[in-house]
Amino acid sequence: MISEQLKNAGAEEIFQEKFTGTTNSRPAFINLLVVFQRVLLRSLKIKRALSELRIS
Incomplete structure (x- = not known):
């Protein structure tokens, strides 16, 4: 499954939602x-901050 592949690739957070045609939430x-x-x-x-360090 894709979420397992993302976790194996180092994803810290995976956002999922079940989408149905009955809600816009x-x-x-x-x-x-x-x-x-x-x-x-x-x-x-x-x-x-980095740009301010270069100016000083």
């Missing part, structure tokens, strides 16, 4: 976006 997708936003903000902070 996508909690796993929303959770994925939250995690992605945190990672993006962290990388931007690191980039900013």
